[in-house]
Amino acid sequence: DDGFRFFCSDGDDKEYVIPIKENLLDVGFFIHSIKPFFEKIFTGKKKIVLYNSKEIRHRLSELDIKFSAPFEDVSLMKYIAEGTGNSDNLDFCLNYYSLPVQNRAYGIYRLYKIFKEDLDDAEKKLYLDIELPLSTVLYDMEQTGVWVDWNILNEFSVKYNAELKRLTESIYRLAGEKFNINSPVQLGKILFEKLRIGEGTQKSKSRKNYTTTAEVLEKYADDYEIVRLLLRYRQIQKLNSTYVEGFKPLVIQGKVHTTYNQMNTSTGRLSSANPNLQNIPLRNEEGKELRKIFIAGPGNVLVDADYSQIELRLLAHFSGCKELIEAYREHKDIHSITASQVFGVPVEQVSPQMRRSAKAVNFGIIYGISSFGLGRDLGISAKRAKEYIDKYFETYSDVKKYMDENVERAKKEGYITTLFGRRRIINELKSSNYNVRSFGERAAMNMPLQGSSADIIKIAMINVFKKLTEQKLQAKLVLQVHDELVIDCPEEEAAIVSEILKTEMENAVTLKVPLTVEVGIGKNWFVAK
Numbered sequence: 001d002d003g004f005r006f007f008c009s010d011g012d013d014k015e016y017v018i019p020i021k022e023n024l025l026d027v028g029f030f031i032h033s034i035k036p037f038f039e040k041i042f043t044g045k046k047k048i049v050l051y052n053s054k055e056i057r058h059r060l061s062e063l064d065i066k067f068s069a070p071f072e073d074v075s076l077m078k079y080i081a082e083g084t085g086n087s088d089n090l091d092f093c094l095n096y097y098s099l100p101v102q103n104r105a106y107g108i109y110r111l112y113k114i115f116k117e118d119l120d121d122a123e124k125k126l127y128l129d130i131e132l133p134l135s136t137v138l139y140d141m142e143q144t145g146v147w148v149d150w151n152i153l154n155e156f157s158v159k160y161n162a163e164l165k166r167l168t169e170s171i172y173r174l175a176g177e178k179f180n181i182n183s184p185v186q187l188g189k190i191l192f193e194k195l196r197i198g199e200g201t202q203k204s205k206s207r208k209n210y211t212t213t214a215e216v217l218e219k220y221a222d223d224y225e226i227v228r229l230l231l232r233y234r235q236i237q238k239l240n241s242t243y244v245e246g247f248k249p250l251v252i253q254g255k256v257h258t259t260y261n262q263m264n265t266s267t268g269r270l271s272s273a274n275p276n277l278q279n280i281p282l283r284n285e286e287g288k289e290l291r292k293i294f295i296a297g298p299g300n301v302l303v304d305a306d307y308s309q310i311e312l313r314l315l316a317h318f319s320g321c322k323e324l325i326e327a328y329r330e331h332k333d334i335h336s337i338t339a340s341q342v343f344g345v346p347v348e349q350v351s352p353q354m355r356r357s358a359k360a361v362n363f364g365i366i367y368g369i370s371s372f373g374l375g376r377d378l379g380i381s382a383k384r385a386k387e388y389i390d391k392y393f394e395t396y397s398d399v400k401k402y403m404d405e406n407v408e409r410a411k412k413e414g415y416i417t418t419l420f421g422r423r424r425i426i427n428e429l430k431s432s433n434y435n436v437r438s439f440g441e442r443a444a445m446n447m448p449l450q451g452s453s454a455d456i457i458k459i460a461m462i463n464v465f466k467k468l469t470e471q472k473l474q475a476k477l478v479l480q481v482h483d484e485l486v487i488d489c490p491e492e493e494a495a496i497v498s499e500i501l502k503t504e505m506e507n508a509v510t511l512k513v514p515l516t517v518e519v520g521i522g523k524n525w526f527v528a529k
Helices: 031-042 053-062 074-082 090-096 104-118 121-144 150-175 185-196 213-220 225-244 287-295 312-318 322-329 333-342 351-368 371-377 382-395 397-413 432-468 493-504
Strands: 005-009 015-017 048-050 071-073 145-150 260-261 272-273 300-308 414-415 422-426 476-481 484-489 517-522
Touching: 005 104, 005 432, 015 104, 048 104, 053 121, 071 074, 071 121, 074 104, 074 121, 090 104, 090 322, 121 260, 121 432, 121 476, 145 484, 150 287, 150 371, 150 484, 213 225, 225 287, 225 432, 260 476, 312 351, 312 397, 312 432, 322 333, 333 351, 333 382, 351 371, 351 382, 371 382, 382 397, 397 414, 397 432, 414 432, 422 432, 432 476, 432 484, 432 493, 484 493, 493 517
Parallel strands: 048 071
Antiparallel strands: 005 015, 260 272, 300 484, 300 517, 414 422, 476 484
């Protein structure tokens, strides 16, 4: 379907093109006149081969056509086979494989044959057991949507705009004049020429304008009030424009219907758009408060379930590190244990600050953090941060060995895989550029963890969806964000839904350590979390 024509092929050399007309003068058929033809195909017993089945489901839904036929989705096969996270459209894909763009249905069938050959046994299982059934779950979530509290949205709007006004006035006062805060050129001149911050050394490579990125400004935040206010201004402005004013046009009859893309990332994680829920900042209080916007339907509650430290648990599983496995099996606080080892004090003497630092080390290790990056996060010198990292690897030597082996394997084979055989091609490791190569090394360390956690939550989503359907509950999956699932259900179903979520998520896969899930219930996402 390209909007005005439908393409069908019998898999041989025949292709049928059905033009759709929008008025009496057009050549072709009115869409509703060929509805019986589509009903016969999409509710029949014969297998259909499609490209982007989820999008086609939405188109059929507009025609009130049920989709119950067995199907294959070539776009998902391509995604798994190529291992790069390039979500290419059909025309690009046909061109790339030297297939005729004008014969789309025939081309889709040829692509199906190509990718069926390309997928190894693990990838076929990944496709059939995870990605293919997940597309149906995501379609249902997109159709259902999630309720939004318009009053709360407006409250945030008033609150953020008032703070932006106050910040603007304060910035003008400290600058000694009015200027366009959103103009990097004007801002650079005010900070680095007029106020002589950093003695005006922050010019970009072109030497024409000053660099005013957050990374540059953060260097001066401790010493200059205007810089602190500017960083705060940017933070509030982004929250307001993206998650408040940006949400308003997306609210349709009280709901937003985000689009989940399962083919956008090289790790296998889902991404979302209109609105992008994956990017809601959850580390700061403002970001967390935005969850108040999302509410349960009338008479309903939201049930939220979140994996606890899933990537650290996967690190324990993959590395076989005895200390980590023992800690998780005995349900000990991993951050306090790491703090005890890194700072050389008994666990009972670990202070909240030590635990926070150890937490940053634990999660930083997963992403291959540098001593400079950890130092910046903790507000300490790179030298001290390096001591923390060295002490961590000394304590958990199996983790260091595992990370190094991942990088070597990726260099040798050109890719790295998840627990379920999902491949990520890492071409960056071949680069002559040190920074690009370093990125590739971090990707090799992290991909098995991030990719496996993505696969696990997908399995959980499929199993939860299946259970809700089997038990004929009114409950509906409405949100998936990182390691978290949210269900909207009647209050009387909350207990059984909580149990389903916890059971299916914790048993999605068997690891050397237990997976644990925290469940909450509330009228909005903030309270449920």
